[in-house]
Amino acid sequence: MDRSNRHALLDPLIDNNPITLQILGLCSALAVTTTLATALTMSLALTTVLTFSSGIISALRRHIPRSVRLIVQITVISSLVVMVDEILQAYAVEMSKRLSVFVSLIVTNCIVLGRTEGFAMQHDVKRSMLDGLGNGLGYSLVLILVGIVRELLGSGTLLGVSVFPLAADGGWFQPLALMLMPPSAFLLIGLLIWALRTWKRAQIEPSELPESALVLSETEAVGDGLARSVR
Amino acid sequence: MHEMGPFSGDGERSSLARALGMAFAVALVGGSLVSVTAVLLEPRQEANRLAERRAVIDAIVSQLPGVERLLDPESGDRIETRLVDLATGRYVSDATDPAAYDALEAAQDSESRVEIPPALDVARIGARAPFATVHLVRRGRSVELVILPVFGSGYVSTLRGFLALEGDMNTITALAFYAHGETPGLGARLQDPAWLAKWRGKRLRDEEGRYRLAVTRGAADAAAAHAVDGISGATRTSQGVSRLLEYWLGDHGFGPFLQRLREERGR
Numbered sequence: 246m247d248r249s250n251r252h253a254l255l256d257p258l259i260d261n262n263p264i265t266l267q268i269l270g271l272c273s274a275l276a277v278t279t280t281l282a283t284a285l286t287m288s289l290a291l292t293t294v295l296t297f298s299s300g301i302i303s304a305l306r307r308h309i310p311r312s313v314r315l316i317v318q319i320t321v322i323s324s325l326v327v328m329v330d331e332i333l334q335a336y337a338v339e340m341s342k343r344l345s346v347f348v349s350l351i352v353t354n355c356i357v358l359g360r361t362e363g364f365a366m367q368h369d370v371k372r373s374m375l376d377g378l379g380n381g382l383g384y385s386l387v388l389i390l391v392g393i394v395r396e397l398l399g400s401g402t403l404l405g406v407s408v409f410p411l412a413a414d415g416g417w418f419q420p421l422a423l424m425l426m427p428p429s430a431f432l433l434i435g436l437l438i439w440a441l442r443t444w445k446r447a448q449i450e451p452s453e454l455p456e457s458a459l460v461l462s463e464t465e466a467v468g469d470g471l472a473r474s475v476r
Numbered sequence: 477m478h479e480m481g482p483f484s485g486d487g488e489r490s491s492l493a494r495a496l497g498m499a500f501a502v503a504l505v506g507g508s509l510v511s512v513t514a515v516l517l518e519p520r521q522e523a524n525r526l527a528e529r530r531a532v533i534d535a536i537v538s539q540l541p542g543v544e545r546l547l548d549p550e551s552g553d554r555i556e557t558r559l560v561d562l563a564t565g566r567y568v569s570d571a572t573d574p575a576a577y578d579a580l581e582a583a584q585d586s587e588s589r590v591e592i593p594p595a596l597d598v599a600r601i602g603a604r605a606p607f608a609t610v611h612l613v614r615r616g617r618s619v620e621l622v623i624l625p626v627f628g629s630g631y632v633s634t635l636r637g638f639l640a641l642e643g644d645m646n647t648i649t650a651l652a653f654y655a656h657g658e659t660p661g662l663g664a665r666l667q668d669p670a671w672l673a674k675w676r677g678k679r680l681r682d683e684e685g686r687y688r689l690a691v692t693r694g695a696a697d698a699a700a701a702h703a704v705d706g707i708s709g710a711t712r713t714s715q716g717v718s719r720l721l722e723y724w725l726g727d728h729g730f731g732p733f734l735q736r737l738r739e740e741r742g743r
Contacts, residue, residue, distance in 0.1 A: 276660075305502070310495040317502045324506030328513045335517040338524040345660045 253368075253376040257383040259445070264387040265438045266448055269355040273347050274388055275430040281404050284392030285385075286340050290329050290348055292381025295357050298322045299377030303365040318361045323352045356380055391433045399424030528654050529638075533611055536623055536640045536650045556612040562590075565732030568607055579605040579625065592728060599628030599716075599723035608730070619643055619737055624730050628720025631712035633657030635666065635720060641680075643741060645734045648689075651675040651717075663713035674704050680725055687725065691718035 263269045270291075277287040301321050302309075309317050330348045333341040341348070351357060360380050365373035396402055401409035401418045410416020423429050442448045537555060558567050559574040568574075582588045582605035589603040611623040620643050627636040637653035651672055658664045665671055679701045680689045688702035691714045706714030723729050 308498060310498055313495045313499045316499055320499070320502050320506050324510050327510045331510075331513045331517050331521075335520040335524070338521075338528070345664070 250372055250375050253364075253372050254379040257376070257379040258386060259383075259441070260448075262383040262387065262441075263356045263359075263380050264384055264434065265441050267356075267359075269359060270384055271434070273350060273354065274384075274391065274434065275427040276347050277344055278388055278391040278395050278430050279399065279425055280343075280396045280402075281389065281392040282340070283343050284388040286333070286337065287344060287347060288381070288385030288388050290333070290344075291351055291354065291356070291384055292378065294322065294325045294329055294351050295360060295381040295384075296374050296377040298325055298357060298361055299365040300370050300374040301325075302361040303368060303370045303373035306366050309366075314366065315358075315362065318358060319352065322357055322361065326351045356384055387434065387437065390437065391430055394433055395424045395429060399429075525655070532638055532652045532654045533623055536638060536652055537611075537613060537621065556614065558610055558612060559607050560610050560730070560733050561607055562604070562729065562733065563606065565730075565734075565736040572607075574609050577605075577607060577609050579608055582606065592723075596726070596728045597723070598726075599720040601628055601634075601720075601723075604729075610730075610733070615643075618741060621649060622734075622737065624724060626720055626724040628716055628723060630656060630658050630666070630716035631663050631710065632659070635713075635716055639721065639724070641734070645738045645741075646680050648675050648678045648680070651721075658710070658713050663707070663710040665707050665710065666713055666717060668707075671707055678702060678704060687722065689718075689721060689725070691715060 257263060261267070264271065264274055273287060273291070277283045298318070298321050302318055305317070305321075326349060329351075330341070333344070333348060360377055364376045368376070393403065396404075397408060398421045401407060401411050401416075401420055409418035412419050421429075533555070557574045559572060559577055560566070561568050583601075583603055588606055590606050591603050592601065608625055610625070612619050613621040621640055622645070623638050623640045625636075626639050627634055629635070633656050635653055635658070636655040637651065639651050640649040641647065642649050653667050653672075656664070656666060658666065678689060680687060682688050682702065690703055691706045692703045693706055693711065704718075725731065725734070
C-alpha cells in the first residue's frame with residue numbers, strides 16, 4: 246500500500262476523525278451508544294454504506310453531471326442504506342428494532358455525503374474506498390469507546406454480560422442512570438475531544454468555528470427529535 | 477492530484493438530457509437493487525414477524541392468573557385458534573386453517589375485502605378482511621380469555637397488536653403491540669410495558685352497556701374504570717390506540733362475536 250493510500254485509510258482514525266475533529270455524525274453517536282452491541286451494529290452498518298458508496302460514486306465520477314451530482318450521490322447512498330436495513334430486518338430483527346430509525350438515518354449522516362462529495366468525486370476507486378473505510382472506522386472507534394463506557398457505567402454489563410454485579414442483585418455496583426440518557430454521550434464525546442486535543446495540539450481549532458462546519462452539523466439534526474430535545 | 481471529470485465545467489456536453497439520463501439510470505439501478513433485496517429477504521422477514529406475533533400472544537396468555545394449569549407446557553395446545561366471520565360473529569368452519577389465514581392480504585384483495593363506511597372508520601384503515609383469527613383459552617367449557625388482533629392508524633404508521641379480554645368480554649387482560657413505526661422515544665412508547673400495564677383491568681362498557689373506554693389527556697385517575705392516561709408527548713398515537721380499539725370493539729369489528737360469547741356465557 247503506497248503512502249497516500251495508507252494516509253486515506255489511517256488519517257481519519259485519530260488525526261482527522263469525523264466525530265472528534267469534524268464534529269459530524271453526532272446524532273447517531275448519541276442515540277445508539279447506550280449499549281456496546283448497538284454501537285457495534287451501527288458502526289458496521291455505517292462503515293459498509295460509506296465504503297461502498299464511496300467506491301460506487303468514485304467509479305461513476307466521470308459520468309456524473311455536476312448539476313445533479315448531489316442527487317445521484319444521495320440516490321446511491323439511500324439504495325445502500327435500504328439494503329442494509331432490509332438485511333438487518335431479516336437476519337438481526339432484535340437489533341434492527343433497537344436501532345429503529347437510526348439505520349435509515351444514515352442517509353442523512355453528514356459523514357457519508359461529506360466523503361462522497363468531498364473525496365470520492367475527485368479520487369480513484371481504490372483510494373476512495375480506503376477513505377470511506379477509514380472514516381467508517383474512525384466513526385466506529387468513537388462509537389465503540391462511548392458504547393463501552395455507557396454500557397459499563399449505565400448497566401454494569403458489556404455486550405449484555407455482567408461485569409460489575411449490580412447492587413439490586415446483591416452486588417456492589419450502583420448503575421449511573423445518566424449514562425443511559427443521550428446527554429451522557431455529549432459529555433463523553435466532549436471529554437474525548439478534550440483528551441485528544443491535549444494529546445494532539447494540532448487539532449485545536451482557531452477561536453471561531455468556520456461557518457461551513459456549523460451548517461453541516463446543523464443539517465444532521467433535521468428530522469431527529471432526539472437531537473432537538475437534547476439541545 | 478485532483479482529477480476533474482469532463483462535466484465539471486459548464487461545457488455543452490453537460491446538457492439537461494445528460495443530467496436527466498444519468499439521474500434516471502442511477503435511480504433505476506438503485507431502485508432495482510433495493511427491490512430485489514426486499515423480495516429476496518421477504519420470506520425471512522415474514523418468518524420473523526410471525527415469530528414475534530406468536531411471542532406477543534404467549535406473553536399475553538402467560539399473564540392470565542392460573543394459566544399454567546390450563547396450558548399443557550408440552551404442546552401449548554389449550555390455546556384454541558379459530559377463524560371468526562366478523563359480520564355474523566360466528567366461527568368459520570370450512571377447511572381454512574385459522575392460523576394460516578392472512579388477514580392482511582384479505583384486506584387488500586379487492587375480491588374479499590370489506591370496505592368500512594367512512595362514518596364508522598374511526599381507526600382510519602379503509603377496509604378490513606371479512607374474517608379474523610382469534611385465540612381462545614378455555615377453562616372447562618367456558619371461555620376464560622379471548623385474544624383479538626387489532627390494528628389502526630397511529631400518528632405516522634399503522635399500529636398492530638392484540639387485545640386480550642377476560643371471560644366477561646368486558647374487562648381487559650392485556651394490550652400489546654408488535655408492529656408500528658411511531659417516533660422513537662415518543663409514540664414508540666406504546667410498547668412500553670409500564671404504559672401497557674395501565675390497560676389491565678379497564679372495562680369497555682359501563683353498567684348500561686355503553687362503550688366508555690377512552691384514552692384521556694392528562695393524568696387519568698388510576699382507579700377510573702374506563703379511562704387510560706395517554707402517552708405524554710404522543711397525543712396522536714394515544715388517540716390512535718383509543719380509536720382502533722373503538723373500531724374493533726364496535727359493531728363493525730368484533731362486536732357481534734363478543735356479543736355471541738357473552739350470551740353463551742349467560743346461558
